Amino acid sequence: xxIFISAFMIFSFPWIVFAKLQVATSTPxxxxxxxxxxxxxxxxFSIAKGTQDPHQIEAKPSFMIKLRRVDLVVEHGLDxxxxxxxxxxxxxxxxxxxxxxxxxxxxxxxxxxxxxxxNLTRAQGDVHPGGNPHFQLDPIRIGQASLLIAxxxxxxxxxQKEFYLKNAESFNxxxxxxxxLWKERLQKxxxxxxxxxxxxxxxxxxxxxxxxxxxxxxxxxxxPTANHLLSVIDQMKKRKLHVVLIENIYSDSIxxxxxxxxxxxxxxxxxxxxxxxxxxxxxxxxxxxxxxIESLK
Amino acid sequence: MPLSIFLLxxxxxxxxxxxxxxxxxxxxxALFLYRNSNFxxxxxxxxxxxxxxxxxxxxxxxxxxxxxxxxxxxMTLLLAIHxxxxxxxxxxxxxxxxxxxxxxxxxxxxxxxxxKFGKFKATMGKHNTLHTHAYxxxxxPLAHVNLLGDEGLVDVGLSSAILLPIPWFSxxxxxxxxxxxxxxxxxxxxxxxGVGLAHWKNLFDxxxxxxxxxxxxxxxGENSLAGTTTLTGADLTFKWRPTEGGKYHSLSxxxxxxxxxxxxxxxxxxxxxxxxxxxxxxxAERWATTYRYxxxxxxxxxxxxxxxxxxxxxxxxxxxxxxxxxxxxxxxxNQRTGGIASSxxxxxxxxxxxxxxxxxxxxxSHAY
Numbered sequence: 201x202x203i204f205i206s207a208f209m210i211f212s213f214p215w216i217v218f219a220k221l222q223v224a225t226s227t228p229x230x231x232x233x234x235x236x237x238x239x240x241x242x243x244x245f246s247i248a249k250g251t252q253d254p255h256q257i258e259a260k261p262s263f264m265i266k267l268r269r270v271d272l273v274v275e276h277g278l279d280x281x282x283x284x285x286x287x288x289x290x291x292x293x294x295x296x297x298x299x300x301x302x303x304x305x306x307x308x309x310x311x312x313x314x315x316x317x318x319n320l321t322r323a324q325g326d327v328h329p330g331g332n333p334h335f336q337l338d339p340i341r342i343g344q345a346s347l348l349i350a351x352x353x354x355x356x357x358x359x360q361k362e363f364y365l366k367n368a369e370s371f372n373x374x375x376x377x378x379x380x381l382w383k384e385r386l387q388k389x390x391x392x393x394x395x396x397x398x399x400x401x402x403x404x405x406x407x408x409x410x411x412x413x414x415x416x417x418x419x420x421x422x423x424p425t426a427n428h429l430l431s432v433i434d435q436m437k438k439r440k441l442h443v444v445l446i447e448n449i450y451s452d453s454i455x456x457x458x459x460x461x462x463x464x465x466x467x468x469x470x471x472x473x474x475x476x477x478x479x480x481x482x483x484x485x486x487x488x489x490x491x492x493i494e495s496l497k
Numbered sequence: 498m499p500l501s502i503f504l505l506x507x508x509x510x511x512x513x514x515x516x517x518x519x520x521x522x523x524x525x526x527a528l529f530l531y532r533n534s535n536f537x538x539x540x541x542x543x544x545x546x547x548x549x550x551x552x553x554x555x556x557x558x559x560x561x562x563x564x565x566x567x568x569x570x571x572m573t574l575l576l577a578i579h580x581x582x583x584x585x586x587x588x589x590x591x592x593x594x595x596x597x598x599x600x601x602x603x604x605x606x607x608x609x610x611x612x613k614f615g616k617f618k619a620t621m622g623k624h625n626t627l628h629t630h631a632y633x634x635x636x637x638p639l640a641h642v643n644l645l646g647d648e649g650l651v652d653v654g655l656s657s658a659i660l661l662p663i664p665w666f667s668x669x670x671x672x673x674x675x676x677x678x679x680x681x682x683x684x685x686x687x688x689x690x691g692v693g694l695a696h697w698k699n700l701f702d703x704x705x706x707x708x709x710x711x712x713x714x715x716x717x718g719e720n721s722l723a724g725t726t727t728l729t730g731a732d733l734t735f736k737w738r739p740t741e742g743g744k745y746h747s748l749s750x751x752x753x754x755x756x757x758x759x760x761x762x763x764x765x766x767x768x769x770x771x772x773x774x775x776x777x778x779x780x781a782e783r784w785a786t787t788y789r790y791x792x793x794x795x796x797x798x799x800x801x802x803x804x805x806x807x808x809x810x811x812x813x814x815x816x817x818x819x820x821x822x823x824x825x826x827x828x829x830x831n832q833r834t835g836g837i838a839s840s841x842x843x844x845x846x847x848x849x850x851x852x853x854x855x856x857x858x859x860x861x862s863h864a865y
Contacts, residue, residue, distance in 0.1 A: 251740050262708065
């Protein structure tokens with residue numbers, strides 16, 4: 201019996217002392233932030249892939265298994281993931297996730313844009329009542345999100361509170377510096393407005409003072425119609441727009457039509473970390489977008 | 498509950514995007530159906546024409562309420578409104594009724610376990626847990642309709658769904674149902690006779706894009722004939738949705754087997770079993786096509802008029818148009834042979850359906 205107890209202590213001791221926090225995120229860009237903040241003290245995985253639309257992830261039971269030992273779930277929030285994340289959390293039967301502290305929704309804490317002032321109906325498409333949740337392309341908000349994540353990790357794991365905060369502050373500072381450089385580069389392109397497929401670029405555009413008022417979707421979540429495309433082409437002609445960014449979670453099958461109709465320059469770009477194989481950090485993602493716009497000038 | 502009072506209460510409380518502590522999630526679903534079949538089932542039994550009829554109809558409306566009761570429990574109430582036909586006064590009249598299709602509370606307070614109490618759809622395979630508007634085809638498989646009844650196996654009882662501590666999703670569900678209500682196969686005259694049910698579900702991620710699910714079910718209880726009814730089921734599902742371009746293409750293939758054995762003293766056991774296999778292929782963002790083959794084999798029937806000793810088989814093809822997650826349209830053609838003949842003696846039924854499905858409010862997503 202003593203041998204069994206000794207063996208148990210020997211094998212379980214390192215696990216008990218050095219057990220890492222287990223974190224799940226809805227998308228890979230949030231997982232990348234958690235990695236920056238938690239580093240070796242955190243194991244993190246994303247439920248959605250960077251090539252998937254986070255509005256429409258299927259609540260696979262295998263994700264419930266992944267969530268059953270998780271200490272923290274990090275989401276964009278503002279109802280982006282609620283349709284599939286809530287059933288996954290319930291299905292995981294993880295008692296830790298019943299605590300308010302165990303689910304962190306970021307977007308609402310980061311001064312959301314496009315918060316509707318009027319009463320909403322679904323006739324307006326897939327509109328988020330709390331505002332636009334796609335903050336992941338704004339480097340400043342990513343930095344702020346890292347501070348929120350550090351605070352929450354520190355509440356769950358107080359022994360590493362300073363470590364998380366220091367990493368987040370350093371990351372935040374670095375992104376502020378990079379944001380200025382990206383802004384200068386974008387201003388040099390002379391491009392002041394871009395057309396996008398969905399309202400994914402709202403925060404990116406606001407940060408870098410580019411307008412993105414025209415979308416290929418007639419309404420959020422509704423695929424482009426022939427009539428709407430004619431209207432987009434008309435607006436592009438009138439306003440002399442020629443840069444189109446199509447998020448690579450959507451098909452770029454209308455690229456040739458736009459190229460023919462208005463000589464548009466169209467880029468099919470990732471909007472989440474791991475949206476392309478070589479993009480593994482938030483910084484690389486924004487660099488990819490800035491470079492894409494530079495190449496279209 | 499009178500329909501008008503219910504609708505008044507509903508209209509006072511429902512407000513899209515206004516769910517809060519005081520207001521549960523509320524949703525309403527309406528299912529409209531056009532049916533054109535060479536089997537005018539109402540001609541079969543004009544005195545009791547509570548059967549499928551040709552023409553346009555509001556097939557069913559559902560109202561669902563769900564919310565956390567407190568930190569320990571969550572409650573779901575699902576009310577169904579549907580019509581039946583009454584010929585008791587001489588003329589055939591359409592009568593609308595509202596009834597609780599499901600009403601239960603769930604709790605996750607025990608590790609790895611979901612406890613459920615109330616009236617719910619029993620976990621007898623996969624299809625039996627679906628609500629009508631989530632059926633992959635207009636009708637449930639032949640075996641489900643004829644062996645479990647129009648509404649499937651739904652009853653008041655207790656349920657415990659336990660996640661096994663192994664690396665893949667493996668869930669054992671144990672349920673005890675009271676064995677009363679609409680499910681005649683388990684309506685024992687002795688109130689203490691309940692139904693025991695066990696279901697084992699396993700799901701494996703073969704790749705990020707492909708999953709494989711296998712399940713087995715078993716239920717047993719006393720029936721109204723002083724004998725025993727046993728249900729046995731098995732199901733197999735492959736689902737494929739690529740991680741790149743998954744908005745535009747996906748495929749699912751499900752096969753489900755259901756068998757029922759009923760005994761009563763002094764006669765041979767009644768045996769019914771059937772298989773259903775169906776494929777759904779999504780070929781564009783809003784479009785999918787479907788195909789199903791299903792059959793039913795009945796021997797030693799206790800009720801040869803409504804459940805003839807025969808081999809039934811059916812082929813179904815469909816085209817689905819799904820503009821958003823809140824609306825969908827389904828065009829379907831079914832050809833069935835065997836089973837109940839038409840009033841004119843035809844043994845092959847050809848039926849064309851067009852169904853429209855609409856949902857408003859905060860409707861929870863359907864299970865994977």
